[in-house]
Amino acid sequence: MNEQTIATRNERRGQAIPIAKANARYYVAQMVTKETHLSRSPLKSKDRDVDGVAVGVLPRFEVPVVNVTVVEGTTAILPCSVNNLGRHKVVWMDQWATLLAYKDNPNCIVVWTDQWATTLAYKDKRIIDDERYSIQRPFESNWNLHIEGVKHDDQGQFICQVNTKPVQKQTVVLNVLVPPRILGSNLASKYVVKEGMSVSLICNVTGIPAATVTWYKLPTDIGSKKERIGFSGEILKIHNVTRYCSGKYECVADNGVPPPYKRELEVAIEFPPEIRLPNKRIGQVLKKETILDCIVTAYPQAVSVWKFKGRELSKSSKHNVEVFNEGDHKITLSLRIKDIGKEDYGLYTCVASNSMGRTSKRMELYGKKPL
Template identity: 65%
Template sequence: MWILLAVSALQVTVTLGVIPSFETPVVNVTVIEGATAVLPCSVHNLGKHQVAWTDQWATTLAYMDTRIIDDDRYSVDRPYGNSWNLHIKGVKYGDQGIYTCQMNTQPVKVQTAILNVVVPPRIVGTVGSKVVMVKEGQSVSLVCNVTGIPPPTVTWYKQSSTRDGPKESEFCPATSRIGFSGEMLKIHNVTRYCGGVYECVADNGVKPSFKRQIKVAVEFPPEIRLPTKRIGQVLGKETILDCEVTAYPQAVSIWHYKGRELSKTKKYQVEVYEHDDHAIVLSLRIKHLSKEDYGSYTCVASNSMGQTRAKMELYEHIVVTRPPPTTTTIVIRKTTLVHKPSSIKNKSQSNRKRPKVKLQDEDVIDPYARLQQYRPDNPVKKTDNTITLAGSSKSKGTNSAVSSKHFVNCQFVFSFVLSLGFVMFVS
């Protein structure tokens, strides 16, 4: 081939003195594996010279616009008159290297095109997701073997089961983004909270990145949580007993009462509800409560890892009714005594007919003598025209009438009214 180019070069006339040339001496082309590589070659003033493409092993691929190599992936494209671009379809990683575009000048002129082939990351091994079983307290290793050019990095993530999206876990060494780059992730002392879906993502800057999911299932014995340990209900009503069971694999859960298993009957209704990951609620409905229904009920849960139970007490709730409050009304009658004694105007008025009373030393006939029984500390004093109640003294006055202004003072009347009212209230 080069002999032909040399002979052709001798026949070229350079009367005009124009020398052919390339636009750029070196071109770098980077292509993703599987795509089509375009190696450019633009020549100015080619004249009667010829162009040929060779690879790094000096193999002639094309002459002018004709493919020479027996590989239909190669072709020469001429979008413009001075362009002699080499196309390689379905590029493989082995195609990368140095390619040259040459002209049969003296000396031979060459344009170099460097082909770089990058390979997207891939994870080798099992295709699709897989499940890794581990018992609580043990260690587990998750592996993602990857390939790619340039070598990819592997980042591990843990998917969150909450609707709010990924968040850090408080119970497991691994977080939502573990931040560990490498093909292997090892979790020590696994707890039930480490279970879930882990994802390894391989990335080397070449799109698309590759990912694989691995589910970690942690086996642990059942746990029971009761909303309350004691519940009360009125006789004749119905009640519901709830028992929340968390376990993996899922536990077999039943209610026991007085040594027998409770199943669905007219009296009892047993239902199971999904509560959360690996958690269920075992609900027992008891209808028409009687005296025999009160007592201790046991929730029992068991799986391949163990068994546990918890008790709930059902007691009779007695509603205490209180009598309505009573109102007592106390009526106090107030009696007012009004005494209006007449004053002595003259002797004729004082000598009106009235019962004559002979006062003796031992006799007490005046009403004030009775008052003296309630007022022993305040005896009535003797005056000229008053009847004294002290001892054997007698009246010296000629008139037995008693003047009110000398007989009653304000203090004595007030004391009398209070004393009389007290006696009436007590009686």
């Protein structure tokens, strides 16, 4: 890259004063000065320039080299503070000697450029379309570069440079942290798998620094704590799943830059119905009523019925069938038998079936003598 210059009128020579040569991947804030001559004699009023700065006293930086670390989306403030500036000029440039900004006053000039050699501002006015860049001067010696809504691509090395002989430079390293995010909002949030198979839950994450993904199984009971499971990583693989693996899982991505990112995933395990009878035999006297309960667990939920002597029972003056959802893929199929007669005694069968299979169990209703 050719040497860039800022054309300024030298009162004595009228020559252009060079800013800096391109230096691979650097942001540069550069101070351009008029040629000065060192003097070892005692300083008198005539030995000072119009700003009261002693002739022959070179500018110097007030603060050492610094690293600036900010979170993406916030404002980055890159400090550059110079003493004894006088009629000298300060230039901010990027790592390719690109002009970022150039702010003028009667006695000094500040120029800022970005990493792509784009002029951002001249004097107090912004030149490029990017409104994020500006020069702020909270104190007389400050020439701070502000970048609002900083992006990760903005990070790199910036150099505040004073074009003395030799050139004085101060490097400011901008690091941009990016909070964790989980990618793939269009990916499945519910996984349906048959019992005995394997399932892989996926949470692809981004973030700078790299995020760690931790997995939890969420409780079904209110007030219980979630349980950490498996190893850290973007994929949680569960082998040989059972119905007890069903439920909600949570992946948490964290890289130390708040806030952590969370995502819930649901796992549904398909399995054939299971029947549990609280009682295998139940007795009741004539003319009374009784209730037979059949507890069915299945996913997908089963078609469940009561049968008596090969006939499916439904709501009538003699029978009433109700279904109670117990949660966790469980229902209670309740059969109420009214005004029991001798013909009602015998074996009742609870039958449940779904796409995974079919099962049944029997309960006996027998007669009892009245007390």
